Amino acid sequence: MTSINSSIGKIDSFHDKILEKATEAFGQSSQNVDFSDRMQNALTDVADAQKQAADSMKAFDLGIETDLSKVMVDQQVSSLGFQLTLNVRNKMLSAYKDILNMPV
Incomplete structure (x- = not known):
């Protein structure tokens, strides 16, 4: 013991x-x-990644940015962040529905 x-x-x-x-x-x-603070920070990070991807694509289209790999990496980071956010939302909704359907 x-x-x-x-x-x-x-x-x-x-x-x-x-x-x-x-x-x-x-x-x-x-x-x-707080959980809500973490979620807010995560959503802000995803929004910033999407803005950076849009800015780098626009710069590439205008000829300012010449590094295509940087533009593609920014696009992939933005896409993965959005997919993660969507999956977290779906899991939260699923958990909410499970709790809602629990017998009292």
Whole structure:
């Protein structure tokens, strides 16, 4: 029994160290961030990627940008961000419907 408790203590200390490193890496505590704030930041990032892709495509069309690979990468980043956002929305709606249909 004591070996289990000591193992749990070691796991807890590893968890605390990992949480510290993650907090340092991301600059803020993940416990203090609201879900709606995370969603808003993610949507803003996707919108920024779409704007950057549109701007780089427009610059390429006008002859300002000559690097086609940069334009294509921007387009793919924008597309993947949109697909991820759409999938998250669909999963959230599915979870909401499942909760709504649960018997009380």
